[in-house]
Amino acid sequence: MIDASGLVGIMEIEDTTLRNERILGEVQPLARRIVDSFLEKYGERERYLLQLTVHTHEQTIRTTITDSKNPKYAEKKQHYGDKGFVELKDESRYDSPLSILKLEFHLATREIRMMMTSDFYPFWVLSKRTQIHELERMVEELDETVQIFTIDEKKNLITQSEFIDTILRYLKNKRRPTLHFGTILPLEGMIEEADIVDRLWNTYEMLQPVRSVLGKEADEHSQSMLLMKAFQKDVTPLQIELFSKTYEVKIDEEVKRIKTNEYKQMFYIYDQDQLITEGHIAFFTRDPHESIGIIVNNKGYIYHRIRKLANRENYEWYIKKSFYHRGKYNENNENQMYQDRTVEELMNHQFTLNDANAFYVGTYQGSSEFFTEPITKIKERLITAAAIFADVRGLLTFPKGTNQVVREEEDDDIESEVEEYASSFDFATIVDLVEQSGFTFSIDIIRDFYLNLTSLDDKHFVILSGISGTGKTQLCRVFANAVYGLDYSEDNPYLKIVPVRPDWMDATSLFGYYSSFEKRYMRTEFLDMLLQANEEKDKPHFLVLDEMNLARVEYYLSDYLSAVESRKPIQLHTIDDVADIPKTIEIPHNFYVMGTINVDETTHSISDKVLDRSFVMTLSDVDFTSFWDQLDEKFKKTVQAEWDLLIAIHSSLVSYDLHFGYRTMNEMIRKLYKNSLLPEQLRMDRYEALDRVISEKVIPKIRGDERITGLLEVLSATFLQNFGEYSTSYKHMKRMREELERYGSTQFWR
Structure with a gap:
């Protein structure tokens, strides 16, 4: 006999560790005992049940208990621990596990749930015109007492009569919820375990229409995945x-x-x-x-x-x-x-x-x-x-031969390239896609960039500063692609990266101008993207001004800044005969401008007018631990010793703000790896190669006055110890130290 009040009382325990320990010690054994009784009683009648794999919630609960004792995770885990369950799964198909029956004691809602669970994709497939009849038959054959529901922040019931319309609405709204089918009983009073065992069997029998449809879909998915695996292998x-x-x-x-x-x-x-x-x-x-x-x-x-x-x-x-x-x-x-x-x-x-x-x-x-x-x-x-x-x-050109033949064509059956670009600023999705891109941006950087770009409804302007090679432009690209659910490497028609030229002196560099000599309007990439943003106002458009302070920003960006601030249109021209360009243009709310800047002797400072109208982020921190973790194994196996020395050199440079970024590290590693592939009699010694690449990629950026005396001493000792006194890197350090003593400043270039 089950005392429901004792179980639901567990939810009154505020301490996460104690609450989960009670679930692990009381709820999980109860659920497992009932499922064992179910298999023992009905397994001979339905031999298929004995072939299923038993999954439980116990490992997740143990992980929660461990994390709740760790100050780093304790706050995040404080609300974890509101249920226990045991699930029977069919894992006989390749890469297509199928949930058959799940017994869940959901303490927070005081419910006993007996259900079959499925992700959304099978129903997406079945909603297609050629297969929707199978979905209709499933609903028609389903016992009227079977409940259908999804769980977001709370349980949402779906009536059987509205099930197909709900699936279609989820598709239209780009939602992909997990779906549950089964029986829900109140967790209250005194309950006989034997009654739950029998209700499990009744639920299993009633779910046969769902099981049949999902089983067939799982068969097709499994066969497809096996073929896909053969392609990959x-x-x-x-x-x-x-x-x-x-x-x-x-x-x-x-x-x-x-x-x-x-x-x-x-x-x-x-x-x-x-x-x-x-x-x-x-x-x-x-x-x-x-x-x-x-x-x-x-x-x-x-x-x-x-x-x-x-x-x-x-x-x-x-x-x-x-x-x-x-x-x-x-x-x-x-x-x-x-x-x-x-x-x-x-x-x-x-x-x-x-x-x-x-x-x-x-x-x-x-x-x-x-x-x-x-x-x-x-x-x-x-x-x-x-x-x-x-x-x-015309996007890639190969050398051409001869022999030309022409035939006509037409067909309706074969699939085409047409794609619909759908945008979403859902932060969790963006973080997931950025993390999957292979770049090592921390969640703090992604979140700050997201907030800076989206917190103001009427103005979207972010400037990214920092040392070269830390991924400023890549962050803009990977973020814009994540908004559209695209891989970093994919072309995004709603993203344009525009390199700024030093000769940009006024707004025509962005907005173009009418040429009285050529009798036409001279367009720019910035203007083209702005026109597109005005035509497709339901989609965000991203424009990156790369190395924007190579020219004076306040000169060429002044019209844009004024228009954003005043929300008034910009005058482009006054010529009646220009048909393809409007006389005025507005900066719409779906136009996102990002700029990257480097600070050195070749660039201009940013005026207060620009700074006041933008968020400025600095990307100078480099996470080489994550970079190494994501590096291909072929590089790791080859450059482990060199990597350790490069990291030590990088650490010496950091405190002087002379350190290098991901780009430099990546290029050095690839050169070292390429050298290792040369025939043994022709390749450089590994430390000779490392000496050479450091002298080519790291030392040229070192410059300063007496404040870098300590850095030069540390690097000199490092190069002498690892490469010897005749190495290229050590010779550079020796010369630069002598120049520093003689002139009070030094640099790589002579």
Whole structure:
């Protein structure tokens, strides 16, 4: 017999440690005992239950108890500990575990929950036009007593009659909640354990329609993931023919997680030993289907659903490329022009095309669960086609051969490149995407940047200062891409990075001007992005002024600052015959300006007028621990000893504000690694190489007066001990120390 009052009374314990210890000692054993009784009583009747894996909440509770005793985590964990559960899962499929039945004692809401739990993706798939009938049948067959709910901050019930409409509404609002199906009982009074065992069985039987639909979807997901794994596993170097020239393609073994449900595997196209361009195979494990993409030079050219292949008995894989200009009118029929040229080049490259001018990739056999040709050949065709598309589009140019043939095309069945860019300033999502980007920005920097950029509804202007190579421009890019859910390396049509020129003297550098000589308006990248922001006011537009203090900021930025402050339009011109540029333009609220500055003898100081109208952040702290953790293993294995010395040198430089950033460290490591790949008789000794790279990348930035005397002494001793008195670095230090004694100041350059 269960005394419910004793269980719910646990929630009155304020101490996190004691509360969780009670749940671990009382609630978890109770839930486990009931599930064991359930399996013992009904396992023979339903043999499938005995094949399931038992999952419990115990390890999570133990972790909470440990963290609650740690001052670093105690405050964050103080509200943890409000339930105990045991769950039965079907883990028989590859990468597709299926929750079958969960018994949860939810003390905070005083409920006993018996349920089947699923993430949103299967229902996203089933909501498609071709499969929604399966979803309708599931709801129709579902017992009317089965409750459906989601849990955000609280439990939200969904009626069966509104279930499908709710799924469609979640999709429209870009929500992906976890869904629960089952029975909810009040946790009150005295309860017989045997009654809960029987209710578990009744719930299990009632959930058969949900289990059937999710089981079928899990089968298809599993088959798709197995095929995706085969793609990832094959890293055989390829040779591709492009415009009568042979290139080598090398594929990384490592598959990196970019964000939730998206991974990428890099490949590199070489001509001899010269890198021509890089790309990656993108793997979308749930989007909502399982798909792959071929990205060349940061542009996606081929996308296809793996599920189309993996879940058919035999599938002849054809792909058609269609070109679409996002956010532009296709007045000159450019889409068709690019498509025609693509077909022409595919034929020149001996691709097989069907009547609809879709090109053949390969044939997948359901009986063997693989292609009739080696997967290397499949990858060769995909990468070759993507490279052709990049060339046709004019975004990458390969040397051309001859032989030109033209055929017409048209098709509706093959998927296209069309993408819809959706933005979100949800901070948790942005943090997750930035952390997954591979950069080492701390959450403090990301949060400060987020607040500086978004806290004012009518003004968005942030200046990033700091030593070179700390990632100022990269932070702007990775943040803007995270807002649109994009990987750092992907092109973002709503982000423009504009390098500032020293000759910018007035507002025309940003807003352009009318040329009476050429009889047209001279546009700028800044103006183009501003015009786009005014046309698409539902989407944030980001513009980065890179190294903005190479010119005097108050000179070229004054009109922008005044317009933002006054909310009045800027006069661009007064010419009636100019049709493509309006006479005036406003700075809309969806226009975000970010600037990066370096402070040295080549730059100008920032005036108070500019500083008063911006947030100024300084990025000079460098987290090389995280940088090392994220470094590829091939570099770690090669440069461990050199790394330790570089870190020691960096530590000596920090207190003098002469330290270097991520860019410098990355470039030094790559040179040291490249040296290690040379034949043994030709490569530099590892410490000779380190001496050389320090003299080339670190010492040139050292300069100062008598205040750096101690630094030069420390570095001299370090270089003498590790490299010897004849080393390049030590010679520089010796000379600079002598100059400091003689002239009172010194620098690398003579």
